[in-house]
Amino acid sequence: MTTPLHVLVTGATGRTGALVVQKLQQQPEKFVTKGFARSEAKVREVFGTTEGFYLGNIGDRDRLRAALEGCDALVILTSAVPQMKAPPEPGQRPEFVYAEGGTPEQVDYQGQINQIEAARAAGVKHIVLVGSMGSTNEQHPLNRMANGNILIWKRKAEAYLINSGIDYAIIRAGGCRISPGGSASYWWVKTTRCWPIHPMAFPPLFLAPM
Numbered sequence: 001m002t003t004p005l006h007v008l009v010t011g012a013t014g015r016t017g018a019l020v021v022q023k024l025q026q027q028p029e030k031f032v033t034k035g036f037a038r039s040e041a042k043v044r045e046v047f048g049t050t051e052g053f054y055l056g057n058i059g060d061r062d063r064l065r066a067a068l069e070g071c072d073a074l075v076i077l078t079s080a081v082p083q084m085k086a087p088p089e090p091g092q093r094p095e096f097v098y099a100e101g102g103t104p105e106q107v108d109y110q111g112q113i114n115q116i117e118a119a120r121a122a123g124v125k126h127i128v129l130v131g132s133m134g135s136t137n138e139q140h141p142l143n144r145m146a147n148g149n150i151l152i153w154k155r156k157a158e159a160y161l162i163n164s165g166i167d168y169a170i171i172r173a174g175g176c177r178i179s180p181g182g183s184a185s186y187w188w189v190k191t192t193r194c195w196p197i198h199p200m201a202f203p204p205l206f207l208a209p210m
């Protein structure tokens, strides 16, 4: 009998994070799962309980460290989320803005560094980071959204993890359709096991076995 792996999932109330938490929780013989989220109300809404969750902001490295105590692995699923300023006029493109404290630099770069460093301090052995396809393309239109350079900051955080010395897997999501019977298409970029770069289609709940 193998000992279950202790895993913390951040962004646990997000679209992908919630699925990953649920999938891991369904396999208690393999995983002891904790979620990290900033909103107690949202945790209750999504999971019906706050048991097994740490509430905190990824800007708070001490809180992250406390949540990671005793964990073997960390799954990073946080992301900055642009908000539409107002519904666009007919024929106009919508304008977006990032909330204060919620810019890609703050969430996707500094927030991920905080998670990686808190994991290092807690002795975590493996980090799975879900980033985004297109992050090596500086001209990607997503970078222009609210002038946030979101993919550039995500890429910088990937580089930080790669150079951290911690065992890792980076997944660049290409788009995720989370619906019954839907599929999710993801790209493996690199793992320390040196798997080749190639596109792969995964079923919606693909992340947990990694």
Ligand SMILES: NC(=O)c1ccc[n+]([C@@H]2O[C@H](COP(=O)([O-])OP(=O)(O)OC[C@H]3O[C@@H](n4cnc5c(N)ncnc54)[C@H](OP(=O)(O)O)[C@@H]3O)[C@@H](O)[C@H]2O)c1
Pocket (backbone or CB within 6 Å): 010, 011, 012, 013, 014, 015, 016, 017, 037, 038, 039, 042, 056, 057, 058, 059, 077, 078, 079, 080, 081, 102, 107, 111, 130, 131, 132, 133, 172, 173, 174, 175, 176, 177
């Ligand atoms: N979903 C897709 O189709 C897709 C496609 C391509 C790439 N990806 C990548 O996959 C990853 C996950 O995406 P997703 O769509 O699942 O994200 P999401 O639904 O937008 O969730 C992001 C999560 O991050 C949390 N968060 C943001 N700032 C935080 C902070 N300061 N402290 C604590 N938590 C914070 C949010 O908390 P709240 O719940 O409280 O807001 C939310 O739970 C991202 O890197 C994204 O770029 C996703």
